[in-house]
Amino acid sequence: FCLHISSVWLFFLSLREAEGFKEQGNAFYVKKDYSEAFNYYTKAIDACPKNASYYGNRAATLMMLCRFREALVDSQRAVRLDDCFMKGHLREGKCHLSLGNAMAASRCFQKVLELEPSNSQAQQEHKNATAVLEYERMADFDFEKRDFRKVVYSMDKALGLASTCHRFKILKAECLALLGRYPEAQSVASDILRMDSTNGDALYVRGLCLYYEDCIDKAVQFFVQALRMAPDHEKSRLACRNAKALKAKKEEGNKVFKDSNFEAAYRLYSEALAIDPNNIKTNAKLYCNRGTVGAKLNKPDQAIEDCTSAIKLDDTYIKAYLRRAQCYMDIEQYEEAVRDYEKVYQTEKTKEHKHLLKTAQLELKKSKRKDYYKVLGVGKNATEDEIKKAYRKRALMHHPDRHSAATPEVQKEEEKKFKEMGEAFTVLSDPKKKTRYDCGHDLEDDSNNMGGQ
Numbered sequence: 001f002c003l004h005i006s007s008v009w010l011f012f013l014s015l016r017e018a019e020g021f022k023e024q025g026n027a028f029y030v031k032k033d034y035s036e037a038f039n040y041y042t043k044a045i046d047a048c049p050k051n052a053s054y055y056g057n058r059a060a061t062l063m064m065l066c067r068f069r070e071a072l073v074d075s076q077r078a079v080r081l082d083d084c085f086m087k088g089h090l091r092e093g094k095c096h097l098s099l100g101n102a103m104a105a106s107r108c109f110q111k112v113l114e115l116e117p118s119n120s121q122a123q124q125e126h127k128n129a130t131a132v133l134e135y136e137r138m139a140d141f142d143f144e145k146r147d148f149r150k151v152v153y154s155m156d157k158a159l160g161l162a163s164t165c166h167r168f169k170i171l172k173a174e175c176l177a178l179l180g181r182y183p184e185a186q187s188v189a190s191d192i193l194r195m196d197s198t199n200g201d202a203l204y205v206r207g208l209c210l211y212y213e214d215c216i217d218k219a220v221q222f223f224v225q226a227l228r229m230a231p232d233h234e235k236s237r238l239a240c241r242n243a244k245a246l247k248a249k250k251e252e253g254n255k256v257f258k259d260s261n262f263e264a265a266y267r268l269y270s271e272a273l274a275i276d277p278n279n280i281k282t283n284a285k286l287y288c289n290r291g292t293v294g295a296k297l298n299k300p301d302q303a304i305e306d307c308t309s310a311i312k313l314d315d316t317y318i319k320a321y322l323r324r325a326q327c328y329m330d331i332e333q334y335e336e337a338v339r340d341y342e343k344v345y346q347t348e349k350t351k352e353h354k355h356l357l358k359t360a361q362l363e364l365k366k367s368k369r370k371d372y373y374k375v376l377g378v379g380k381n382a383t384e385d386e387i388k389k390a391y392r393k394r395a396l397m398h399h400p401d402r403h404s405a406a407t408p409e410v411q412k413e414e415e416k417k418f419k420e421m422g423e424a425f426t427v428l429s430d431p432k433k434k435t436r437y438d439c440g441h442d443l444e445d446d447s448n449n450m451g452g453q
Helices: 001-032 036-049 052-064 070-083 086-098 103-117 120-144 148-159 166-178 182-195 200-212 214-230 234-258 262-273 280-294 301-313 319-329 334-347 350-366 372-378 383-399 409-429 433-440 444-449
Strands: none
Touching: 001 052, 036 052, 036 120, 052 070, 052 086, 052 383, 070 086, 086 103, 086 120, 103 120, 120 148, 120 166, 148 166, 148 433, 166 182, 182 200, 200 214, 200 234, 200 280, 234 262, 234 280, 262 280, 280 301, 280 319, 301 319, 319 334, 319 350, 334 350, 372 383, 372 409, 383 409, 409 433
């Protein structure tokens, strides 16, 4: 009997001590000193570990400290001790929701509404949980359709209600990477890794950003680390395989290109382009490389098409503009060449780029007048003798006397050609006039200006 009295007395002493700790915790909680409140609620629990409200109070403090996983554990302990503890069910639901488990959250809020159907807080939180489930459904649907912008939108909305859900953050970061918004994606992944350095999903996203920025060696390191943390991480395994294959194929293509084996280089660059259509930056370089090969193979149209593909992937890629402009020059499409060189010069105002632009503009100007070389049927590097021979040959061919029996229309056309040849020969057979013509000067304006001096 005495022992029983003693046990009861000790119990009341512990309860009184626990209540004191709880009151001190409440005081610190009101002051928003949540760390001290946590310490006193812990003391209350140690003194009386079977009291549901103490766990509920500590859960509330942990939630204010954004330690939702620990708060969830305390909330669950509270409702196990007292299944009718509404605040416990509410806090458990809020923790589940913040962590992104909207289904479990919904069950908790439903339990509160069974206990108190008019509970407005539970009604609102239940709506929030339903909204998060819908955002998840939309995100999954849009991800399958590869509409990554919509996924980012849905995840932003979901994170507004489930702020600490790593799964939502990772999905958003992955889609940002797939949209080419690498700094934003890396920022999200890095924030998660600061809290959890072993998070395989975050390591994968960091690697994905580096991979898409053509830092393949560093990317592989992150993929390998992600697989160490999560050996069944299929996305990391696939990305690691693609990264290694892409690097190997690109390097093999570069090697045979240096050896002047252009057919093999073209094939290898084509195979590299088929590995991963999502790798925009690397693929832009591969298209440009293949365009260079096309130019070496004397296939300018093919080279232009590849450079255009590179520019579509990366409209800041100066090397692709320069390569395409040179191809345009080679096939005498000077307006297109000028357009590309203007783009380059606007971006990088170097002496070299200015010279290239001026040269293209001069060729464009020259292309808009009569081409005397074409009139005589000789190349632009023709010698004086070649010019004379060509003139004599064509003069005989188009001389009016030779076509005296032809129709008036034919006679008129041949006479026109004969005059054009005389005009061409007059210019190209005179060294000074030829030089000025080759430099793009307007010969008529020059003669008028000279006559007026």
